[in-house]
Amino acid sequence: MITFSNISQTYKVAKRKAGVKAALKSIVKRDYTYVEALKDVSFTVNRGEIIGYIGPNGAGKSTTIKVMSGILVPTSGTCTILGRTPWDNRIEHVKNIGVVFGQRSQLMWDIPVIDSFELMRDIYRVPEQQFKKNLDELVEVFNLSEFTD
Known part of the structure; x- marks a missing residue:
């Protein structure tokens, strides 16, 4: 069983400004923006159930899979797969799952x-x-x- 409860993932992204002067200034002091990749996402997949996870680019599909595979630790929320939290012991977790990312x-x-x-x-x-x-x-x-x- 997969339980994905109230998962949010926020990324801190450095703002980039054009020009050499701005690039040099950013070495000393960086400005950041925050991007919400997932906002309070919840779902359950029962044993034997087959699902499709579709959406437009930037909808958070890959981020969801990365959380489920233990690659990312979410900003908030809980995820259990087969009774385990994916990021607690990622090496053991990935021995029992399979993930293929379409871009790679x-x-x-x-x-x-x-x-x-x-x-x-x-x-x-x-x-x-x-x-x-x-x-x-x-x-x-x-x-x-x-x-x-």
């Missing part, structure tokens, strides 16, 4: 797809038998055999 490829452009998958298997210490089972299943479901042969 997990595949290396200059090596075969299967080699990229093998590299990820090694990095995340996925047992060979489990890796093979998952790979075979996903290749079949998504019709990817032309990319993995």
